[in-house]
Amino acid sequence: MTARPRRPARTLRSVACWLLALAATAFFLFPIYWMAASSLKTENDVATYPPLWSFTPSLHSYRQLFEEMSALDALVNSCLIVGMATGLAMIAGTLAAYAMARFDIKGKNFLAFEVLSIRMLPPIVSVIPLFIIAKQLGIFDTPWLLIAAYTLSGLPFVVWVMRVFIQEIPQSIEEAALIDGCSRYQAFWRVTLPLLLPGLAATMVIVFMFAWNEFLLASILTSREAKTLPVIAANAIKPKAISFGLASAAGVLMSLPVVVLVLMMQRYLVRGLTLGAVKG
Amino acid sequence: MAELPATAGLEKADRRASAVRAGEKYVPWVLLAPTMLIMTIVGIFPLLHSLYISFTSLRPTEVDKPQGWVGLDNYIQAFGDAQFGHSLLLTGIFTILSVAIALTFAVLLAVLFNLRLPGFLAMRTIVLVPMLITPIAVGITWRIMMMPDLGVLNFLLSLVGIDAQPWANSKTSALAAMLLVDVWQWTPFMFIVIFAGLRALPRSPFEAAAIDGAGPLRTFFWVTLPMLKPVIVVASLLRIIDAMRTYDTVYIITRGGPDFSTDLVSVYLQRVNFKFFDLGYGAALSWLTLVAILAIVLIFVKLTGFMKTIADKGARR
Numbered sequence: 377m378t379a380r381p382r383r384p385a386r387t388l389r390s391v392a393c394w395l396l397a398l399a400a401t402a403f404f405l406f407p408i409y410w411m412a413a414s415s416l417k418t419e420n421d422v423a424t425y426p427p428l429w430s431f432t433p434s435l436h437s438y439r440q441l442f443e444e445m446s447a448l449d450a451l452v453n454s455c456l457i458v459g460m461a462t463g464l465a466m467i468a469g470t471l472a473a474y475a476m477a478r479f480d481i482k483g484k485n486f487l488a489f490e491v492l493s494i495r496m497l498p499p500i501v502s503v504i505p506l507f508i509i510a511k512q513l514g515i516f517d518t519p520w521l522l523i524a525a526y527t528l529s530g531l532p533f534v535v536w537v538m539r540v541f542i543q544e545i546p547q548s549i550e551e552a553a554l555i556d557g558c559s560r561y562q563a564f565w566r567v568t569l570p571l572l573l574p575g576l577a578a579t580m581v582i583v584f585m586f587a588w589n590e591f592l593l594a595s596i597l598t599s600r601e602a603k604t605l606p607v608i609a610a611n612a613i614k615p616k617a618i619s620f621g622l623a624s625a626a627g628v629l630m631s632l633p634v635v636v637l638v639l640m641m642q643r644y645l646v647r648g649l650t651l652g653a654v655k656g
Numbered sequence: 657m658a659e660l661p662a663t664a665g666l667e668k669a670d671r672r673a674s675a676v677r678a679g680e681k682y683v684p685w686v687l688l689a690p691t692m693l694i695m696t697i698v699g700i701f702p703l704l705h706s707l708y709i710s711f712t713s714l715r716p717t718e719v720d721k722p723q724g725w726v727g728l729d730n731y732i733q734a735f736g737d738a739q740f741g742h743s744l745l746l747t748g749i750f751t752i753l754s755v756a757i758a759l760t761f762a763v764l765l766a767v768l769f770n771l772r773l774p775g776f777l778a779m780r781t782i783v784l785v786p787m788l789i790t791p792i793a794v795g796i797t798w799r800i801m802m803m804p805d806l807g808v809l810n811f812l813l814s815l816v817g818i819d820a821q822p823w824a825n826s827k828t829s830a831l832a833a834m835l836l837v838d839v840w841q842w843t844p845f846m847f848i849v850i851f852a853g854l855r856a857l858p859r860s861p862f863e864a865a866a867i868d869g870a871g872p873l874r875t876f877f878w879v880t881l882p883m884l885k886p887v888i889v890v891a892s893l894l895r896i897i898d899a900m901r902t903y904d905t906v907y908i909i910t911r912g913g914p915d916f917s918t919d920l921v922s923v924y925l926q927r928v929n930f931k932f933f934d935l936g937y938g939a940a941l942s943w944l945t946l947v948a949i950l951a952i953v954l955i956f957v958k959l960t961g962f963m964k965t966i967a968d969k970g971a972r973r
Contacts, residue, residue, distance in 0.1 A: 394773050400765060401779040404786050404844065410808060411789075411797040422800075427808045468690035475687035491691070494699055496953055498901035500925045501942040504709065504935055505702035508716075528698040531691055560683070589790040591904045592922070596930060606792040606904075613796060613908055620800050627793030635788045639781060646852040649845065650890050 411631075414624035422620040437625035441608075445622070447629065450608040454630075457519045457604060458587040461526030465583050466576065468527070469534025474564070476535070477542035478550075488535070495532040499525075499592045507596060517599045525593050530583035537582075537648045541575030542568070578644035585634050605630040710939035730940035740941055742916065743924040744948065750831065750920060751899040754838045755892055761839065762846035762891075763884075766854050767876070769847075780851070787844040795908025798837045799824070802909070824910050827917045834918050837905050842898075846891045853887030854880070889960045896956060900949050921945055 414422050416433040441447040472491075476484055506525060510516040545568055553563035591606040598607060609626035612619050638645065713726045734740055769780050786794070801809050802823035810820040824833040861883065865875045881888075903922040906912065912919035912927070925945065929938035 390771075390773055393768060393771055394775070397768055397773070397776060397779050400768070401782050404783045404840065407794075407797050407801060407840065408785055408789065410801055411793065414797075414800060423806055425806045426811050427806075464694075468694055471687040472691035475684040479684035481684050481688070487688070491695070493950075494695065496897050496949060497699075497703075498922060498942075498945060498949065500901070500903070500922045500929075501706065501946050502699070502702050504929055504939050504942065505705040506698075508709070508714075508935070509702060509705065511716075524694075524698045528694055531694060535691065585788070589792075591790075591792050591907075592926070596926075606790055609790070609792045609796065610908060613799070620796075623796040624800065627790065627796050631789045631793050634790070635785060638788050639784070642781070642784070646848055650849050650887075650894065 411624050411627050414620055415628045417621055419619070419621055422624075437619075437621035438629070440619075440622055441625050441629065445608050445612065445626070447605070447608055447626065450603050450605045451629070453519060453602055454588065454604040457522045457602070458526065458584060460519075460523045461530060461587050462580060462584045464523070464527040465530030465534050466580055469531050470538045470572075470576065472531075473535045473538035474542055477539045478547065488539070491532045491535045494528060499529075499590075503593055503596050506593070510597060516597065517601050519602045521597050522594060522602060522604070525597070526587040526590065529590075530587060533583055533586075533648070534579055537579045538572075538575065540647065541572055541579075545571050574644050578641050578648045581637050581641045581645065582648045585638065588630070588634055706939045707943060709936055710943050712936045714936040714939075715933055716935065726936065730937045731944070733937065734940050734944055737941075739916070739919070739924065740921075740944075743919045743921045744945070746831070746917075746919060747900055747902075747921040750835065750838075750902065751896060754835055754842070754899050754902075755895050757835065758839050758843045758846050758895065759888065759892060761843045762850050763881075763888075765843070765847045766851040767880070769851060770854055784844050784848055786841045787848075789841070791841070791904035792908060794837065794841050795905040798833075798840075798905070799909045802833060824918070825914060827915045830910055830914060830917045834902075834906055834909065837909070838899065838902065841905070842895060846895060849891040850884060850887055853884050857883050893953070893956060893960075897949070897953060900952070 413431075415437055416435070417428065417431055418434050418436055421428050421431050475481065476488060481487070502525075506521065507516070510521045515521050549567055549571075550560075550563045553567045554560065558566065589606065590604075591610065594604045594607050595610065598604070605626065609623060609630060612623035612626055710730055711725060711727060712723065713729070714723055765783065769776050769783075789797075801807050802825075804810060804820060804822050804825050807823070809823065813820065822829055824830045857880075861879050862875065865879045870878065901922050902920055903926070906918055906920055906923055907926070910918045912923040925938060925941055928934055928941060
């Protein structure tokens with residue numbers, strides 16, 4: 377009975393919090409809605425003031441994107457480059473993470489931090505030597521250069537995050553398998569790896585996302601053949617003639633895979649994003 | 657009697673296991689080799705090459721000009737480069753403000769969404785989306801929304817009776833506009849990390865605070881925040897590293913203008929390197945930037961005990 381006078385106040389507070397949350401959600405959602413809407417407007421509808429809220433959706437911008445901007449080539453390039461780089465970084469990084477998690481290695485922590493320091497390297501610093509080396513080796517404007525660069529920038533994530541995931545699997549499980557007559561290789565393949573799958577998938581999504589979104593290196597290290605999607609999208613914005621519908625369509629096209637992938641993997645993702653340093 | 661065979665079996669297995677291990681002395685190095693190879697070839701070697709270039713006057717597009725070794729000239733020139741100083745200062749201001757504002761919003765959002773009201777799960781998922789959008793797409797979208805004459809932002813302002821703003825088109829408001837975009841995109845990242853940290857906190861300190869009669873504000877400042885510190889430190893460090901190299905959105909929206917008011921260091925370096933093709937000088941500036949970033953990260957790490965946070969985690973496992 378004594379609690380009754382407090383109840384309206386509590387309800388009021390809940391409603392206030394709910395409205396606050398709704399406002400925050402609207403703030404974060406609105407630009408995404410606007411991008412999607414702009415991509416479906418015709419050239420005239422995008423440049424109308426006051427802005428159009430209801431319009432007949434048209435796929436014109438998307439068609440133009442594929443027909444005039446060779447977006448399909450860029451999409452193929454992006455998939456190839458990012459796919460290869462993600463795969464290589466995952467394989468090399470997981471092996472290294474396993475070594476760091478399971479063996480006593482001299483200078484282990486130094487190695488780990490050296491790997492982490494790559495994360496601090498601004499791409500603009502390494503782009504000049506990569507540019508020069510690529511010109512000399514004749515691999516400028518080929519996918520190989522970007523594959524190498526993205527593999528490198530993905531490695532720190534993989535090593536750090538997979539180390540934590542591996543450490544969480546008790547070593548005794550592997551030892552039991554060794555005693556049962558498995559080789560170390562078999563113990564890893566049959567016992568540890570299946571337990572690691574969620575961690576591997578989450579890490580892969582993050583590495584994929586960062587490489588997929590990368591623009592600076594891609595814009596400088598490619599000129600025609602190896603262009604990726606962000607480069608195509610940036611090309612739609614020229615100082616004089618900006619094609620808003622086209623640029624928005626490119627934005628949607630390259631953001632969609634990441635959004636879908638990450639929202640699917642949400643549960644495992646936080647530890648990955650924090651380099652495995654924080655339990656999530 | 658019954659225990660004896662078991663013990664013998666265990667010893668045998670032990671011996672077998674250690675024999676396997678003795679033969680595997682080099683296994684960790686084999687496992688580490690691919691990573692070290694990639695790091696050396698793609699990471700360290702280009703970096704050292706760039707250090708060498710920074711002592712030359714390499715200008716591949718101007719073959720008539722001298723290209724050779726110039727010693728410390730580039731570095732001496734860099735210290736007198738007011739534009740470089742300006743871009744470093746801008747980057748510093750941008751980083752501090754962007755991380756501080758995003759952190760504040762993120763903590764508030766995390767506390768808010770921790771209330772578990774109906775519909776919060778869906779809203780929380782929606783809030784995450786900005787950090788997943790490709791930065792180039794973010795730049796495009798905000799540039800369209802911030803157009804002074806056609807943009808939807810000024811239209812929305814006019815609905816509530818506020819005058820049209822120049823957003824990224826004026827020297828005075830361009831940096832603030834870039835901050836708005838950055839905060840919009842990266843608050844979700846800090847939010848989800850801090851939210852996860854909040855969910856993982858033990859209940860008992862909150863119960864103790866409630867018994868002691870602490871109000872919500874006191875509980876927040878004296879219980880919640882201190883316990884969240886490790887999470888906040890990690891999220892901030894990662895955000896600081898990334899904010900210092902902000903490029904994509906600024907490149908799309910302002911290209912460093914108007915009148916250099918958003919000329920962050922990455923944008924300036926891009927201009928020196930690939931518009932003027934002054935690669936020797938650009939390499940020197942890159943190295944100075946790298947040293948500055950490392951110094952700031954190290955100071956942050958020392959001040960916050962970041963390493964200890966990680967070491968503690970390691971020890972507990």
